[in-house]
Amino acid sequence: MIKKTTKFLTIAIILFAVFSLLFSEFFIFSPSTEVSASPGGSIKTILYMSTAAHTGGNFGGRSGADTFCSNNKPAGLTATNIHALLCVSATDEVQDMPSVYGYGSSNPLYWYNTNTGATTQFASSWSDFLDGTISVSPASGTGVNSDYFTGCRQNGSISWSCSSWTSSDAWGGNCDQDTTHRGDQGATTCGYYLRALQTNPGAACKLAGIYCDSPNYCEGSICNATRRLLCVAEIEEVNWYGAGNYTFNIDYEDPTGGSGLIGCKYKIVSGTSPICTDDGWIDAPNCNPSCSGSSCTCGINVSIGGNCNTNGVGACKICSKATDGAGNTGYGERSLNIDFAAPSVSVTGAPVSWQNSDATANVSCSDAHSGCDATTYKLKTYTSNPGTCSTNYADYTLTSPQTISSHLWVCGAAKDNAGNTGFSTSVEFKVEKEIPASNITAPEDGSTQTADFNVTVSDTDTGGSGIDNGACYYYVFDSGVGQTRTSTLRTCNSTQLITVNPGGATGDCRTIGGTCTVYVYTYDNAGNTNIGSPGSQSFNIASGDTTPPTVLVEGAPASWQNTDATASVSCTDTESGCDTNTYNLKTYTTNPGTCSTTYADYALASPQTISNYQWLCGTAKDNAGNTGFSTSVEFKVEKEIPAS
Structure with missing residues (x-):
């Protein structure tokens, strides 16, 4: 028997020796079924909603309903022990399914989401499931909001089952029918997870049940309705071992032979399809008590990436061999799923070019072995290019996805299901919302100009995208005339000629004794502009004429x-x-x-x-x-x- 808690695995080897005075005969017992199950697996009981609805209650009995569930399970779901959640007869009720179909009565129950494949626990045991309340509704847990057949009362016992699910005939009952036909109903609101066949009979039906389809009226049976099924199944969750050292316990037993243990051997084999051959054995260390008597437990160290050095399903085996004093031997083995390779991680969502709207950064992860753990996707941002992303997972404090509203470099991290951590390269998010600035640095504001002059303009952008060198502009207002020049392209970060024609009908600045104001603005490469708050300076205009008329x-x-x-x-x-x-x-x-x-x-x-x-x-x-x-x-x- 192999036992495992946290990072401990128990490999049981059962060795029996029975001797006769006339002849010697021994029995070597292989490991238990728990040992020979899929490596590292644990069984989870799930409920899912059938992907199709069925018209009428005639499924062809229990077997037909189970087949319907098997044929209409969500895409991508691999499951076993599939049965419809139905009350069929007095000996086949939902409350009896653990004993009838082998579901663990004390195991938690989970909804399986059709859309995402996620599982969500809604009950801690089968009895918790049938006590009248659950923590997550079927619609929320399965991702499907639909009516479904069950034929059960509140406690999972049979109510009325459309002739054991062989009939699609409608039944025109009323609120005063006997309880066998009416079903266990009486609530005035819906919202529970088991549903009888009838619509809710309302206050007229004073039973204690709380399962309903419709809260406000009473009809009869709906064996001719079109509804889905809730289906029960088991899925195996596979454990993976990532890089690191693990301690495994091997149990050696000689419970009945009497000659006692004299040899406790083990070895570790690694490869694509490793095989335990009867050679190369070494003594198991750390045995308590020593390898003698009826039993002992020995602790061995397994180094993932060391003596288990191949990635893959079942890529490492712990082999064990027990020998008793009579020479009988027993063998055991345990396959391990190995993944010591980091997942491949990248950051997606970065704009191809500069933009002034938000972007969304996401972590993308792929892993060839244990698969990526979506709950570990994290992000980290930098205000400048880090060159290399941090390889400390604790540095990644932002959940994925993240809205990016400024110029940042983003790194991502994720773990696979074996605990290995992968890190992305840095990705530049070209997002800028800052407004660029344009300023006239010469001549001085308020200075007097009598002839054409140049203004010197400084265009700056601090948000990261830089000035768009093909999108710098200027325009001019004359105090006596109004706007004398509309927006006109200029050379960024350069000088611009302003024409002066005192008293004339043309030119940028015309009114002698008036003021002439020059406005400048620009765009950055993200499309931001300061046109709403341009840089400007005003100049006093005088003539250069000093000769009296x-x-x-x-x-x-x-x-x-x-x-x-x-x-x-x-x-x-x-x-x-x-x-x-x-x-x-x-x-x-x-x-x-x-x-x-x-x-x-x-x-x-x-x-x-x-x-x-x-x-x-x-x-x-x-x-x-x-x-x-x-x-x-x-x-x-x-x-x-x-x-x-």
């Missing part, structure tokens, strides 16, 4: 006249041009010789009507603000009557 006063009569004359200002400027809003006049009663050079002295707008003899001076400004003054001009106008 030429100003004349026109309209003076060539000779004396006794009618009005009209005096007006005439202005010319070859650079910025004359500002017509600044034309003004000043009058004198005598020749001033030189006109005033104070613009404020010129209080009369141009033109002016001259009705008497005067001297006039004129002034005007150009668009650069320079002021010009005329010479004095005599207006020979007289209307006075001479005397005689």
Whole structure:
């Protein structure tokens, strides 16, 4: 008998010797069935939902229902001892299935999920299953929300079984039928895991049962309904041994012969299909008591990756041999599933190129032997390229999957079902949501510009993707005109020419004495942009014209006249041009010789009507603000009557 707890395995070798006075005959007992079972296996009782529904209760009896379960089990499920969860007769009820079909009555029960293949414990034993409550509902545990036949009461005894599941005839009962036909019902709400054939008879049926199909009305039997079956089965969970040292106990026994043990041997063989041959034996160490008497237990060390050095199912065998004083021998062996190779781990979900939306990092794992343990998938992130991922599993604290919202490098780790740990290479997640920045570094904000000038622009991106060198822009606003330039491509991290045309109709900056604001923005390679918060600087615009305009006063009569004359200002400027809003006049009663050079002295707008003899001076400004003054001009106008 081989016993194993945690990392301990007991290999039992039973040796009996029976001698007769007339002849010698011995019996060598092979290991128990537990020993010869699939290596490292443990049996689990599961319930799954049939993948198909059956119309009517006529399955052809128990055998037909069991066949239906076998033929309609979830894809990928390998199971044995398959039977429908049905109450068929007084001797074949759900409550009797452990004794009738060999299910362990004290073993936990598990739902098998059709969609994922996962198993979830819902009862600690068969009696716990039938006590009226379970920890996980059938719909949640199996992944299938469906009605199903059982024909059972609350405690797993038979209610009404469609003639032992050979009839699909409808039965038109009512709430007052006898309990045999009505079934064990009485709750006003559903939600329990066993269901009788009838819909819930409601408050009129005062029985103690709690299994129902519909809570609000009463019909009769539904042997003509279309429903699924719950199916009971057994699956074997295989244990794998990963890299490391394990201690196994070998039990040697000579319980009945009387001659006692004199030899306790063992050996370890490794390979694709190892065989225990009757050679190469060595004495078992650490025997307690010594190898004598009726029994002893010896502890041996098995090194996975050492004396068990081949990966695979049953790739290592512990062979044992017991010899008694009469020369009888008994043999035992135990196959081990070996996996000391780390699984292959990678991180998936990394964007191919830069993006400004979240990405999802997942661990992907493959293992050729024991398979990957999905519960161990973990991630670790780095803000810069680590080069090599950490090989310390404890460093991986993030569950898989993870949402990645910034520029990170991600490493993954996972274990196989033998406990070996694999690590991925680092994977760059090109995710950036940070806004790039654009700033004008020269000329100074508020400086005066009189001619075309260059602004120096710095474009930066700190999120990782970098500036998109084909997507830098600028635009311009003039305080007197409005937007003079729409978004225009520029060279990133360079200078950009801004045109100045004081008083003109074209150019980026036009209004003399006004301000001209230059805006700059960019995009990064992830598509982020600072267009909503561009860099900017404002500049004061002045003309480069420093020459006053030429100003004349026109309209003076060539000779004396006794009618009005009209005096007006005439202005010319070859650079910025004359500002017509600044034309003004000043009058004198005598020749001033030189006109005033104070613009404020010129209080009369141009033109002016001259009705008497005067001297006039004129002034005007150009668009650069320079002021010009005329010479004095005599207006020979007289209307006075001479005397005689």
